Amino acid sequence: MATQFPLKAFEHLRTPFYYYDLDLLRQSLDVLKNEARKHRVHVHYAVKANANPRILSHVQMAGFGADCVSGGEIRAAIQCGFSADKIVFAGVGKADWEINLALEHDIFCFNVESLPELEIINELAAQKSKKARVALRINPDVQADTHHYIRTGSKENKFGINLSDLESIVEAAQAMAHIDLVGIHFHIGSQITEMNNFAGLAARVNDIQERLLRMHWIPEHVNLGGGLGIDYHHPDEAAIPDFADYFATLRRMLKLRPEQTLHVEPGRSVVGQCGSLIARVLYVKDSSEKHFAILDAGMTELIRPALYQAYHKIEHISTANNADFQKYDVVGPICESSDCFGKEVELPLLKRGDLVAIRSAGAYGEIMSSNYNCRPNPAAYFSDDLQGYNQA
Ligand SMILES: *Cc1c(COP(=O)(O)O)cnc(C)c1O
Secondary structure (H helix, E strand, O other): OOOOHHHHHHHOOOOOOEOOHHHHHHHHHHHHHHHHHHEEEEEEEEEHHOOOHHHHHHHHHHOOOEEEHHHHHHHHHHHOOHHHEEEEEEEOOOOHHHHHHHHHHOOOEEOOOOHHHHHHHHHHHHOOOOOOOEEEEEEOOOOOOOOOOHOOOOOOOOOEEHHHHHHHHHHHHHHOOOOEEEEOOOOOOOOOOOOHHHHHHHEEEEEEHHHHHHHOOOOOEEEOOOEEOOOOOOOOOOOOOHHHHHHHHHHHHHHOOOOEEEEEOOOOOHHHEEEEEEEEEEEEOOOOOOEEEEEEOOOOOOOOOHHHHOOOOOOEEOOOOOEEEEEEEEEOOOOOOEEEEEEEEEEEEOOOEEEEEEEEOOOOOHOOOOOOOHOOEEEEEEHHHHHHHHOO
């Protein structure tokens, strides 16, 4: 389903802003829910992808759990109605107050990334006379074909417990009085579109389970994290990621006992395609070599191109039927050379005041916006609220 922009409504709104297609979000959630049920997968939505309360509440209403990486995210999830017994908490640097908050709420599971962290959780749980449910986040040392800044599952990354420490940390955890060791956890990176990468992870997990079995430990659950990518080049044709293929791959490759549950933590794949950043052209600057389209949105609203050289499809949405095209470097107003959304982007001729949509910005967009240059936070508008304005 293609996102239809309510252009008449947009004319009255101050740019830049985020626009969320809630019909698409609901459809994606429906597909995810059905496929998860079919393949018996427990879904914890990665809150860090988009914590806009309205988006969160749609995810919550679909019945999913939450994957949090900070105390603030745990609060946001609880406030939004997520049930604490479906909240998982990951992150290499959990502060004491964050651990305490999670303990107070009796969350489903801490995804623990090191021995020192495990010791502190044990101590803090003891102070509350509680047992913390823990999964060990293991760094599987597998390849993920994605940008190196969003690759997390090879041994040079800071994330997870090194495979060579596996047996010793399992033993340590089992010996701790206030730790209830319930699972193993993995997350190899983000924006992964090669199913082979997930198949490789599953194969590695099978080896790890063999090692654990030799220690006579069968984890209650196996959590394979997030990472399923979206098609940034085809936001309309590939609006809903292939959750069926993803789950089928995991189920086919992973050797689980009937009593073991399978968990995942998708973020980007759930919300990525439903959001667009809408901006206006402030100026078109022509030189002999280049044409710059200077927008009123920049890396402060959407940092992914500057941070990870990420591609986002850019569309000229206020044009009716302009047949003349031009190649533009589409840039923002921020005082950084990396503040560029795309180079040599072919678009129907632009002029001051035209609207541009930067697509597939629902994940790691609004949530990563900053106030650099003392810029205000971008507003967010939702298709449900602008429906009366839809163009014929
Ligand atoms: C970021 C993250 C996710 C979500 O990743 P996506 O690529 O958005 O699906 C899941 N789990 C953990 C531990 C993460 O850090």
